[in-house]
Amino acid sequence: MFGHLSISVAFLLIVGASPVKADNHGKCVMYGQCKQTPRGALPCTNSDPARTLQDPKALQILKDLCPDLYAGGNTKTCCDANQLESMNKNIGLIKQIFSRCPSCLHNFMNMFCQMTCSPTQSTFLKVTSNDSRSVRSLDYVISRDFTYGMFNSCRNVKLPSAGDKALSVVCGRSAKYCTPESLLNYLGSTSNGNTPFDISFTISNKNVTIGKEVYHPMNETTSRCLDTCSKTDCGVPKLPEPLPCPGGSCFKGHIRPIYRQEQVVITRPKNHTVVKHFLPPPSNDIVNYTSLFDKEFLHLLVDFQDMIKKLSVKYENQLIRLEDICYRPTGQACAEISVLEYWQNNHTAIDKIKMGDFGFFTIANYLDHLTKCSSYPQAYDGTLNISCVSTSNQTIYPNMVFAGYGGENEVEYYNNTIAFVTTFLVQNYQDDRMNAVARAWEAGFREFVETFPKTNMTASVHTPTF
Template identity: 30%
Template sequence: MAESCGKFLQRFLPVLGCVLLINLVNHIPLASAEGQCIWYGVCTNKTDFKQRYCPYNGPAKPIDEGGRTILEKYCPDIAAGGLTCCNADQLRILEKNIANAGMLLRCPTCMENFLKHICGMTCAPDQSNFLKPVKIEPYPGGAESRQIITEIDYHLGATYMNTTYTSCSQVQMPSTNQVVMDIMCGSYGSTFCTPQRWFDFMGDAEVPLVPFQINYKSGDEPSDGFIPYNPETHPCNVGSKGQPGCSCFDCAASCPAPPTPPPPPRPFSIHGAIRLQMSSTQIMS
């Protein structure tokens, strides 16, 4: 009897183990399956120069009606979903930050591409798929106990970073006879700027206009449990929704192709030169 029970258990336990494992996997919450917020609201005083957000680890919330107009203007794709991880105060800060990048408006396609990563970082309903709070600190400016996020990792698609940079790299600043990357890429200037260097500069908290440290992690494949944010972009010579692309002045791809050069003149052959000499001799004689 004991021997029969032993054989039964040897056959049954592996099957039972597989069933339990499958059920366990199905009930483990995965960040990549259904992301949520990492922040919501502003936890610094309005008088602070750098505004920072409140940690919030929960589901996205319905659009704050006080900021709906801003969200629909700059982040229509997110607004269409009806849920966000940003309130009206954050959206007003977003609008102010966008104004600081107004030099990109000369090329609407560049600006549209650029905005997508700002919108995703600030308001996307599945932030936890690609954003990781690295530092959360107590806010020293208030009597009540509150915390602020002071550093994040942003897993951003390499394809997005490269195409956005390419669409913006030739945008001009006629008032200074420069391109925008001379200003927006820090000490590298336009000559030594690259997509990664551009984004790194925009995420450097040492820059006065950057509110907190943003570590841009470039890549198109999932890494460390995060799925890179990789929104659709357009080349600078292609406008969105039937609009024209950027001008030739700001986008070389928009310039007309140069005319085909004429064929070079046919050179004289040695035979032709000899015949010409013979003809001249005959004329002189």
């Protein structure tokens, strides 16, 4: 893991500088190196204004490693030439780990660039303890947008030499279980054996009060993975996992799709209600969701989709329901791809909630579960005791069920999604004559959706054309 590779976080505390912003008059909270420790050098406490970096070699190092922070001969920093020299000697392994994705490397480095050398350190950093003049612990207020933008740009970067993802090396745990919060917690803790002093990160998009001082989150713009990296290292949009062909029969002769996709797209264009989600303590952040994520609306969708599944259509003197024609990848449950599968289409699961001691605050509810599942679709939510996997044992990737999401820095929170997409899979036969029953049900399905009352939502339907 991280410690075994002897990566010193100390070198990350000595990177580039940021040009002074016209509307920001902060100053330094540390400058230079005061004391050497086995984990690296401790910076010195300092409350002076930033100094102009004049050393030509230091400026070149800064330009090479943090080019977007380089401001030519007018570069003011809260770090000195010795720190930049040390960084240049120790940067090799981090470059090796993240070299496959320059955007990830830049974002990862920039988090420490700003902490170490920003001329306005005092606006987002607070030294909380020191030994003589040496910094021993630090509070770092960092925006949620930057944190998630940085994390998302790195989350799928591969490390071929280790046969794993790069985050497994720097998160203190497998990349599968790494989150933005756990990544920062690990990087900032001296218990990792490499960080010279403790860094306590506060992740917030709002100003934070520490003691009597108000701090503004560090919120530099992040580079998106796809801007500079391969699709492999950015995580190409996932399609439904390959589903088996029963007995291999569908691969004999002319190949046709093994299932038909019956889709419903749900929107609420006339409902602009904001669903406010208060994140669990110790965070005091609020995340706003679109009206699609209203809990009562999710309950309505469960009922709506149940009606579709119970819909009976007459075909040759018999009534056909979805269960009669659906694709069953495991031979049991019908395959359904829906956001509701994160709760297994269950009203009780949606209503589950975990309260803190004495019932004073909420630890987790349906939106916390949604966040976990959209980040780790194969996970089991131990807090609420609900799996993220569907009733047909399929992985529901968020890009399959959310549409119209995104935003600044492409933070993958999906909270501003404007449409849900539900897909029912129906068996498709190589002998097209056997698909007549499916087409009959599809006609009834289209009619049902198109005539469904538009009081609380708008639903559009998409069925196969073959």
